[in-house]
Amino acid sequence: MKISFDVHLPFVLPYENGIKLVSAYPGAKYSLEFNTYDKAIIINNEMILEEKKCTVISVIVMPIEEFTKDVETDKILRDVVVNTINHLNVLFDALRIDQELNHIHNITIADFPMYIEMFIDEDESPYLYITKPQDIMSSEKKISKEYLMKSGSLMKLRDDHPQIFLVEKFYASAKSRLYREQFIEAIIDLQTSFEIFIRNTHHLILLKKGAKEEELKIASSIRFRKVIEKHIASEFNVKLDFSTSDTPIKDWYNKLYRIRNEIVHEGRVEISGYEAYEALDAYDSVRNYIADLLQNADYLNDTGKVDLSIFKKNNESGVDYETVINNLKEQGIIDKDLEFINFKNK
Known part of the structure; x- marks a missing residue:
């Protein structure tokens, strides 16, 4: 042919x-x-x-x-x-x-x-x-005002809590790369998202127990594998051994983590679409599993979200958004009847 x-x-x-x-x-x-x-x-x-x-x-x-x-x-x-x-x-x-x-x-x-x-x-x-x-x-889809407001809230999240935002950024990037059939890059983005998610989970556990900034810095230096197999596993009394666990951690280890390591450390240059989408499924399963552990232990609210106030903000901009909006209206840059969006992360 x-x-x-x-x-x-x-x-x-x-x-x-x-x-x-x-x-x-x-x-x-x-x-x-x-x-x-x-x-x-x-x-x-x-x-x-x-x-x-x-x-x-x-x-x-x-x-x-x-x-x-x-x-x-x-x-x-x-x-x-x-x-x-x-x-x-x-x-x-x-x-x-x-x-x-x-x-x-x-x-x-x-x-x-x-x-x-x-x-x-x-x-x-x-x-x-x-x-x-x-x-x-997708060309038929229109973004409503409500969705635009949510996007603005996520932009504010990036400024206030970049470590939370990056989990979703790399996850969304991975799915975009899958769509563009960049399978190697998708695998790397998925694992990057998961590693940040695990670090955030560990910090959340420590913060709930009253950990100070110095303790969080020390925790950040703990090996990634040890964070999962020892610290998170002991907190929820579950077995999270990478190779023998009967939880979704085993699938994640075989279908995402090992493949990512083969790419980064062994020079693997070919990934099939089937492998890449299996890695996405493994990521979703293990992240949902850990999120369920967090919610069952009251680390998350009723909607499955974390209270961001427990995390230290990256910066305090001190911007008075209403004053900025009013100045823009006076200069004719935006319409005077434009609705003000109050970017708050809950």
Whole structure:
């Protein structure tokens, strides 16, 4: 089987037009032909800057029969797109290392248009492949005033309690990376979120017991594994041994923590979508499990939230928001009937 399609890059590569690069792997052969196209630069709704030259790569992929026999066309094309992105990113890594082309960045599925034309073998009619089906659905969603107010509250949380905010930031980043099929980065973000969550959990336990700032600093230096297996486990009288526990901690250890360590410490460079989504499920399960332990022990309120007042604020800005809003209204920057949002974290 031969599958061909074009990849329009948002930057230019230093290749002469028409040059080809051919690579062979156990699972497929790749042929890349480099040319240029004109990319328009938008300044505002009415003005378009003169077009700039960018690179378009005409890709031909020839996967081995073992990977395509009795497999649905949609799955074949999806695997081809994902593998091609990985292949191109290795090329971009090499160019940055060898030629110091720092304007070149790795691409994701988000850099592709909504649809791409893919030709299979010698068919004259292209297969219209949808690269981002979620974008079609999300374009119909409108953010209400209530949701915008919640976003403002989260922005304030980042200023006041960054250690709490970062748990959600890395978790949301991981899910976004899964959507863009950046599986390695998703694994790292998930584990980063969980490690901050565990540290926050340990601090919450200590603060509830009256710990002072110096005790919290000492606790922060305790090895991550020891925090879970000894300190949190003893607090709730549960067994949280990474490899033998019959709780969700064992799944998290096998499906997220070990894979993350293989990436960071052993140089693993390939993660399948199946493994990445299994890691997400393991993360959700273990975090919910620990949250249930906290709530059952009255560390959380009835809605499952922590009382943020127990944590020290990162800063006291002293900003009088009502005065700021009134000044902006007087200067005509915002409407006088604009509703004031009071950013408070509860």
